[in-house]
Amino acid sequence: MTTTTLHVPRPHGGALSGAIASEWVKLRTVRSTLWNVLSGIALTGLVATQAAINLDHEGGTASYSEPAVSAIQFSQFVVAALAMLVITSEYSTGSIRSTLQWTPERHTVLAAKAIVVAPATFVVGIVLAATGSLAAIPWLDGTGTSDLGPLVENFLLIGSYVMLVSLFTLGLGTMIRSAAGTLTTIFLLLLVAPMLLVSSENDILRGIGNALPGGAGNAFLTQNTDQWGPSLALVILVAWVCAALLAAAVTLRARDA
């Protein structure tokens, strides 16, 4: 082109690094991200306070971070919503067509979203763990311990758990596309179905409940050994995440935008 060539230098870096940078800009330039984090903090603080009061009542000793673990069972959905909106808001606003126009290789788009969502939600998880622990301290007069071991362990567990749940939600959201459908599905898979099945008298149903993302996730988060050890629970949860992201990659590739 023999034109008024504008100064557009040659690109440095590949399509994936560009897509990641773009996704990061998109995540931090919508108001909903901030609201998600703030409401996650508020909810975690409230539930952790309640959990701390109960825990103190029971006596014994517990890490200050224990109430945060309990609170995450609820506030995980707020973080999951943040991850969900990364994709469902693009479908509801039509901006998915812009995204795919900028980065036409669809697997690159999904990979970039996952690569941005993972560390972002891990950090949010750590922030929520800290919030829950701080909220608990005043209520755990006699029972609380500030031993660094369990504290760090719980922080990392919460961060990883929230991150994995977020990636799972991102995968589901990519397949389902609508926010309402995605939220309903993760509620069922993370909370309702495991809760019902785990309390069953039937071993098989209980096993299914423990193998669902919510059941396995809970076993991992609370390091519970009822059905299988926390390590196996983590493997099951990671398998769910991989399955959701793979299915998302296939549907995103196959579907017209």
Added chain:
Amino acid sequence: MITLDALTKRYGSSTAVDGLSLAVDSGKVTGFLGPNGAGKSTTMRMILGLDEPTSGSATIDGRRYRDLAYPLREVGALLDARALHPQRSARSHLVAMARSNHLPLERVDETLDRVGLTDVARRKAGGFSLGMGQRLGIAGALLGDPAVLMFDEPVNGLDPDGVLWVRNLMRSLADEGRTVFVSSHLMSEMQLTADHLVVIGRGRLIADAPIAEVIAGSSVTSVRVRVPDEHQRDRLRRTLAMTATSIEPDGDDLVATGLSVEQVGDTAHAEGIRLHTLETQHASLEQAYMELTASSVEYVAGSTSVPESGESR
């Protein structure tokens, strides 16, 4: 250059685009016309890799859009100005766009300036008027300084100043040697802007020709001849009626279609008829277009629903 080769898209049993083959050349503004539901938007979406063709291919300088590592540097497109997050500011939208293709951020501000949105760059794009949204979409198309540009209904919602601005922009982009492919419903606008026309109807190619040729090919193109003497006028009318498609009196004038100005002049000369005026009356693009697409209009007024825009999917 954009090349379509037997491009076809079917949705179930309906065929939106049916074996479309054409080349859109650089250095020209190519207008892309057709009735609602003709397959214009579907064609553009396939060029951009948003929709996968059922068969055939769409390539840009020989490569599929999906194979371009930095597509915004090669193809700029405005398909739907509303395809953005309404809560994000105009500038943030363009920053995300620039980042995706490793474009320098100076381009964002230059482009915002070029489309006249600098003052509102930090406002939420969702609050923009139709015209401002359209300008933002055009900014996105220009961001990567691409050699190929596609615009779907770019003047939609623009005020007269904006329409003039878009017209000049299209012209200058083509004059810079770029490929400019523009769809529009506004025939008068296309007549002023386009060098070349591609007309489709029901997914099929109806015309692919320079705009002058499309207009000249219209049967509405007529010859007007003024004969001051009434008897001579009647005689000329009877003679021409033998070969003309139609001939109508209009005061002192006769208006004939299906004849060239030379044929009318020669006939008058042979008959010894005195003329005051002899001229070709060109059809407007609108008339030529209506004639071309008459048989392929999907939604006829009077039918139950008339979609305002947007192609059938």
